Amino acid sequence: xxxxxxxxxxxxxxxxxxxxxxxxxxxxxxxxxxxxxxxxxxxxxxxxxxxxxxxxxxxxxxxxxxxxxxxxxxxxxxxxxxxxxxxxxxxxxxxxxxxxxxxxxxxxxxxxxxxxxxxxxxxxxxxxxxxxxxxxxxxxxxxxxxxxxxxxxxxxxxxxxxxxxxxxxxxxxxxxxxxxxxxxxxxxxxxxxxxxxxxxxxxxxxxxxxxxxxxxxxxxxxxxxxxxxxxxxxxxxxxxxxxxxxxxxxxxxxxxxxxxxxxxxxxxxxxxxxxxxxxxxxxxxxxxxxxxxxxxxxxxxxxxxxxxxxxxxxxxxxxxxxxxxxxxxxxxxxxxxxxxxxxxxxxxxxxxxxxxxxx
Amino acid sequence: xxxxxxxxxxxxxxxxxxxxxxxxxxxxxxxxxxxxxxxxxxxxxxxxxxxxxxxxxxxxxxxxxxxxxxxxxxxxxxxxxxxxxxxxxxxxxxxxxxxxxxxxxxxxxxxxxxxxxxxxxxxxxxxxxxxxxxxxxxxxxxxxxxxxxxxxxxxxxxxxxxxxxxxxxxxxxxxxxxxxxxxxxxxxxxxxxxxxxxxxxxxxxxxxxxxxxxxxxxxxxxxxxxxxxxxxxxxxxxxxxxxxxxxxxxxxxxxxxxxxxxxxxxxxxxxxxxxxxxxxxxxxxxxxxxxxxxxxxxxxxxxxxxxxxxxxxxxxxxxxxxxxxxxxxxxxxxxxxxxxxxxxxx
Numbered sequence: 001x002x003x004x005x006x007x008x009x010x011x012x013x014x015x016x017x018x019x020x021x022x023x024x025x026x027x028x029x030x031x032x033x034x035x036x037x038x039x040x041x042x043x044x045x046x047x048x049x050x051x052x053x054x055x056x057x058x059x060x061x062x063x064x065x066x067x068x069x070x071x072x073x074x075x076x077x078x079x080x081x082x083x084x085x086x087x088x089x090x091x092x093x094x095x096x097x098x099x100x101x102x103x104x105x106x107x108x109x110x111x112x113x114x115x116x117x118x119x120x121x122x123x124x125x126x127x128x129x130x131x132x133x134x135x136x137x138x139x140x141x142x143x144x145x146x147x148x149x150x151x152x153x154x155x156x157x158x159x160x161x162x163x164x165x166x167x168x169x170x171x172x173x174x175x176x177x178x179x180x181x182x183x184x185x186x187x188x189x190x191x192x193x194x195x196x197x198x199x200x201x202x203x204x205x206x207x208x209x210x211x212x213x214x215x216x217x218x219x220x221x222x223x224x225x226x227x228x229x230x231x232x233x234x235x236x237x238x239x240x241x242x243x244x245x246x247x248x249x250x251x252x253x254x255x256x257x258x259x260x261x262x263x264x265x266x267x268x269x270x271x272x273x274x275x276x277x278x279x280x281x282x283x284x285x286x287x288x289x290x291x292x293x294x295x296x297x298x299x300x301x302x303x304x305x306x307x308x309x310x311x312x313x314x315x316x317x318x319x320x321x322x323x324x325x326x327x328x329x330x331x332x333x334x335x336x337x338x339x340x341x342x343x344x345x346x347x348x349x350x351x352x353x354x355x356x357x358x359x
Numbered sequence: 360x361x362x363x364x365x366x367x368x369x370x371x372x373x374x375x376x377x378x379x380x381x382x383x384x385x386x387x388x389x390x391x392x393x394x395x396x397x398x399x400x401x402x403x404x405x406x407x408x409x410x411x412x413x414x415x416x417x418x419x420x421x422x423x424x425x426x427x428x429x430x431x432x433x434x435x436x437x438x439x440x441x442x443x444x445x446x447x448x449x450x451x452x453x454x455x456x457x458x459x460x461x462x463x464x465x466x467x468x469x470x471x472x473x474x475x476x477x478x479x480x481x482x483x484x485x486x487x488x489x490x491x492x493x494x495x496x497x498x499x500x501x502x503x504x505x506x507x508x509x510x511x512x513x514x515x516x517x518x519x520x521x522x523x524x525x526x527x528x529x530x531x532x533x534x535x536x537x538x539x540x541x542x543x544x545x546x547x548x549x550x551x552x553x554x555x556x557x558x559x560x561x562x563x564x565x566x567x568x569x570x571x572x573x574x575x576x577x578x579x580x581x582x583x584x585x586x587x588x589x590x591x592x593x594x595x596x597x598x599x600x601x602x603x604x605x606x607x608x609x610x611x612x613x614x615x616x617x618x619x620x621x622x623x624x625x626x627x628x629x630x631x632x633x634x635x636x637x638x639x640x641x642x643x644x645x646x647x648x649x650x651x652x653x654x655x656x657x658x659x660x661x662x663x664x665x666x667x668x669x670x671x672x673x674x675x676x677x678x679x680x681x682x683x684x685x686x687x688x689x690x691x692x693x694x695x696x697x698x699x700x701x702x703x704x705x
Contacts, residue, residue: 056551057522173646174412203411203578208624209644230552233626236633256630274553275628276585278610279636285585287557291521 013086018191018224019045024081026067035295037063039249050225052239058292060248061228065194069106107138110192111185120181121169127180128165138188153183157213175206195227199234211237232275236260244268247293247303250322254330264325264337266308273355284352309354310336372399373572374540379432381418390649392418394598403570407583410595416576420542424458454484457533461545463525467517473528474513480535500531523554540572559586580625584610594618597657604684614686616664664690
């Protein structure tokens with residue numbers, strides 16, 4: 001390759017873009033056939049921006065997130081697309097980065113926080129050793145420097161370094177472990193942090209503390225954040241923009257306010273109406289009928305059509321493209337989006353009746 | 360003290376915990392997972408127990424279901440002390456109270472078909488004598504929980520079902536013995552958001568149709584509000600019920616500072632609302648260990664309403680307040696006092 005830097009591509013991202021995923025498809029080889037876990041996903045991430053990827057289990061959100069740092073299991077293969085990342089002034093394609101460069105990219109440029117409290121720690125070494133391991137694996141060899149940096153980070157996440165660094169994982173509560181993981185992800189000053197269900201499995205008050213912490217860190221350190229969650233309220237709390245995923249693909253891409261107040265894809269709308277609220281009127285809450293499709297044998301046409309209350313014959317013919325609705329910053333993969341908009345302008349009673357009539 | 364029975368349960372309670380405590384031995388010492396809890400539930404009541412991990416809600420559920428013996432206090436079913444009954448009477452209680460577990464992936468035997476899982480209790484409790492009778496009964500159960508057409512599900516194994524479908528099978532299993540009470544422990548936490556409501560609706564419909572009493576244990580206040588909208592919510596903290604009231608009073612106007620902290624902390628699926636929610640600042644984020652419970656009110660080290668010399672000295676009782684509400688907080692009871700005093704005088 002003529003390029004000086006491995007993985008560098010001629011295409012350049014704009015200065016305020018840190019990541020651009022373009023037409024990414026990933027499939028898993030299984031005995032039953034190829035599982036198309038991620039299909040033609042595109043999105044951009046700007047510096048300092050927080051992006052939420054929401055969807056149900058099996059929607060491909062976790063596959064997508066781990067592929068961003070190429071941590072997918074061996075059975076997964078990127079079949080199409082690019083993951084462009086802006087590093088200093090270069091643009092590199094993570095999808096074709098050689099292993100050595102990949103290791104450097106992970107953590108120092110893009111760190112991932114896996115689901116809280118589960119298997120993220122080595123149970124038989126102290127927190128200090130975990131910090132040291134992580135640092136050394138990425139070229140920070142000076143233990144004193146690592147000690148200073150980890151102390152600083154633990155204080156930043158409101159933990160007492162003296163106590164926590166000496167502790168073993170089982171001695172920490174779920175909330176503390178999650179704080180430690182967040183601190184550890186910041187060790188090499190990455191410009192992107194990916195968080196997988198950062199508050200699931202945590203108690204309400206701990207969840208609140210983690211949300212407030214992430215907000216504070218983002219303000220202080222200016223990193224970009226991608227988090228994946230099935231929890232819509234978390235997206236409402238933290239996200240600037242939201243991607244709704246269904247059956248492996250993006251069905252809606254919008255600013256947080258557009259998505260929550262002006263959803264244009266029936267699935268986003270269905271999700272929003274399926275969640276009961278604590279404040280305000282209880283309103284009508286309706287589950288989405290049916291269940292997500294088999295990713296090996298996707299339905300013809302729009303993958304959501306078997307569950308959709310807005311379905312017409314045309315929806316069963318061709319999968320719609322992700323196209324702008326309302327504004328150029330708001331896209332939906334639905335030919336019926338105008339009907340969604342129209343219905344949302346109507347009386348609550350009319351809306352709930354319609355949403356309850358899905359087959 | 361069984362004020363709950365007097366205030367909100369119409370008629371005689373069906374099932375009741377009277378001053379029940381339960382201790383466990385741990386390597387660190389003896390802990391009281393549930394401490395002097397009194398709860399009375401009427402027929403076809405829907406109640407939610409909410410609280411964070413370690414608050415004793417699951418233990419309370421197991422005590423109600425008769426799966427754990429109280430260390431002190433009584434479990435009454437139709438007015439009779441369950442732990443002194445035996446023989447057919449005890450068997451009747453066992454059939455009458457059923458538990459639905461949290462994890463539909465763990466609570467169904469993976470090598471049994473839906474038919475095998477559902478027919479076993481029918482044979483066990485002599486509700487079916489032969490295969491034909493069992494198939495008919497299982498078909499009926501599947502229909503009741505919305506797994507239709509039933510013939511499609513009879514021969515399926517758990518791995519062939521979605522999480523929501525599995526949970527429906529668990530509910531069908533609970534229903535197979537015509538229970539009067541169902542204790543559902545985090546029964547919807549592990550299924551996708553898009554179908555949670557339909558499971559809650561199923562439980563509520565069963566309650567309406569068969570007059571079953573349902574206790575839903577959850578950490579999710581939004582779920583509790585939805586499920587108990589015609590019933591009550593009990594908020595638990597460190598083994599005690601700290602507030603017990605209708606669902607709207609609890610989430611709309613919580614009286615106990617701990618309930619208020621939970622309501623304020625919960626994120627909501629509305630960006631403007633959730634980002635402007637008023638917080639309740641706690642004095643400490645640390646949950647005390649059950650091995651070293653604070654003196655007086657166990658919430659006092661964290662409580663924003665803390666009053667020295669009162670809260671750290673005297674244990675608050677669960678006292679009635681106006682609006683069919685009971686609260687265990689010295690300050691809240693005093694502040695909402697005028698009416699409360701009147702109530703006491705009467």
